[in-house]
Amino acid sequence: APGHHTVPRATRDMSRGGVTQSTRDAMARATGTNATVVPTETVAPKAPAKSTRRRRNTRLNLSGLGGGVWFLKPKFRFAAFGFAGGFACAMWFTEHVVKSRIADATRAYEAKREAARRIKRERAEAAKRSGPIIEILDDDYEDGDPTKISDVGTSAEEYKMVLVARTDVPMSGGKLGAQCAHAAVGVVSQLFADSHAMLVGRWEADGSKKVTLGVGSKSKLEGIMAEAKRNRLPHYLVVDAGRTEVDPGTTTVLAIGPGPASAIDAVTGSLRLY
Structure with a gap:
């Protein structure tokens, strides 16, 4: 302007x-x-800026699952979790196996006890069926003693024992031998129990002779046993318990004697060798 x-x-x-x-x-x-x-204003110093880098929390956090391992490095942390998981699985598997084996052992023990009880019952029933060697008979005897045997070992004849086995019952050689042994041991044991040791000693002095004969049926075996009773000869009938080859209650072998050969031949003389 x-x-x-x-x-x-x-x-x-x-x-x-x-x-x-x-x-x-x-x-x-x-x-x-x-x-x-140029004069400047007095400015108060500023506080250092906080770092934006996230710090690692080193405090133990026990409130969460596995909080005690968060302070570890990741690789060690994963290893710890793996070990804990494996240990838990191993404990579960061990408990399962132990319980299973305990159950198996208990079942086996119970089965064994049941088998023992069954065998005991069968033996008791077999003993009842076989009866004593010298039974009390219904016939009348002149001397009034139906259990008295005809000879106590005073005869001059040869003494022997006869084992009458059934040929109609299929038995292996081992089974037949066992049944004959049962019959021989049974009759001798009963003679000792009845205080007839002299008769047994007389038979042993002659070499404990034993002859095995065969019979074709149960009825014939029972007839021979009845004849031995009438002649007052020691006898023992084996009734099998049925645990191996034959049915329970099967009569297998009849032992007659020991006694004088002539007295036993009078009962079994018509039979053939087994």
Whole structure:
């Protein structure tokens, strides 16, 4: 505009405090200071900035599952979890196996006890069926003693024992031998129990002779046993318990004697060798 004085740009620049550079120079000459240094405001130091990096929590967190292993490195942490899982599986498997074996052992023990009881019952029943060697008979005897045997070992004849085995009952050689042994041992044991040791001694002095004969049926075997009873000869009938080859209650072998050969031949003389 007319009459307007334009101030140069350099003279219009002012400092932060509203003082021009020329004024500062004059003030500096008067005070003897450096006017080029612009006084600044005193600012309180700032606190250091917090790091944005996430720190690892080293405290033990026992409230969660596996909290006690979070302080470990990942590879060790995974190994710890694997070990714990494997240990738990092993304990479960061990408990299952132990319980299974205990159950198997209990069942085997019960089965064994039941088998022992069954065998005991069968033996008792077999003993009842076989009866004593010299039975009390219904016939009347002159001497009034139906259990008295005809000879007690005073005869001059040869003494022997006869084993009458059934040929209609299929038995292996071992089974037949066992049945004959039962019959021989049974009759001798009963003679000792009845105080007839002299008769047994007389038979042993003659070499304990034994002859095995055969009979074709149960009825014939029972007839021979009845004849031995009438002649008062020691006898023993074997009734099998049925645990191996034959049915329970099967009569297998009849032992007659020991006694004088003539007395036994009178009963079994018609039979053939087995």
